Amino acid sequence: MSERTAKYNSEEIAGIRRSCAAAASILQELVAYAKPGVNPLQIDEIARARIRDAGVEPAFLGYEHFPAVLCTSVNNIVVHGVPNEHPFRDGDLLGLDFGVVLDGWYSDVAVTIPIGRVGTETQRLLDVTREALDFGIAQAKPGNRVGDISAAIQRHVEAASFQVIRELVGHGVGRQLHEPPQIPNFGKPGTGPELTEGMVIAIEPITSLSSPHVRLAADGFSYETTDGSLAAHFEHTIVITSRGSQILTAVDT
Numbered sequence: 001m002s003e004r005t006a007k008y009n010s011e012e013i014a015g016i017r018r019s020c021a022a023a024a025s026i027l028q029e030l031v032a033y034a035k036p037g038v039n040p041l042q043i044d045e046i047a048r049a050r051i052r053d054a055g056v057e058p059a060f061l062g063y064e065h066f067p068a069v070l071c072t073s074v075n076n077i078v079v080h081g082v083p084n085e086h087p088f089r090d091g092d093l094l095g096l097d098f099g100v101v102l103d104g105w106y107s108d109v110a111v112t113i114p115i116g117r118v119g120t121e122t123q124r125l126l127d128v129t130r131e132a133l134d135f136g137i138a139q140a141k142p143g144n145r146v147g148d149i150s151a152a153i154q155r156h157v158e159a160a161s162f163q164v165i166r167e168l169v170g171h172g173v174g175r176q177l178h179e180p181p182q183i184p185n186f187g188k189p190g191t192g193p194e195l196t197e198g199m200v201i202a203i204e205p206i207t208s209l210s211s212p213h214v215r216l217a218a219d220g221f222s223y224e225t226t227d228g229s230l231a232a233h234f235e236h237t238i239v240i241t242s243r244g245s246q247i248l249t250a251v252d253t
Ligand code: MG
Pocket: 108, 109, 170, 171, 202, 204, 235
């Protein structure tokens, strides 16, 4: 695998677009099942069924030995949570991260949702992190650099007195799940690789209420905040176009 950032042509982007549409559509359906009393393994089972129905393959199953098709990250688990049998409780935060492979093309998309009713501060973390994704995407255009995306995300999150996680980054995506360049959620405008038409990247602000750092949890897959604080994560796969960018994992609601 080359370390060079891939630039995709229109036919290739059409393939990635189909993969992204399938992933986003399945994820949207999974969100509707996440309720108090349901457990993460049940959501993973539904995801497996929808993958079969759609005629696609899971992108995460087996990736670095990950045992599920879906990451379910609850509360202080930041990303890469392994689906288990612990039922969701009212007030939990649930991160769902999902991707598929279609005709060899990868997709990657994530949301964080409240289970039942969450507190005001928790809801604000969700709102700010989702807004940070929008601000990051707004900087994704030809001539800008990766640091413009990173800085926009960091500025919005820190203005709300929350933290961006330093150890986890966005990435290129297409022929592989993770390709260059890395897209950190902190940085300086005008620095880093230049963004050019045809690049496909996953932008994913990953935040917490109070800790900028994570550590690997006991299961060997999931990352948890070092201070136990709640975390949020939103992600879209986008393509850089001649005029700006287009979100490939958007869903009609
Ligand atoms: Mg990703």
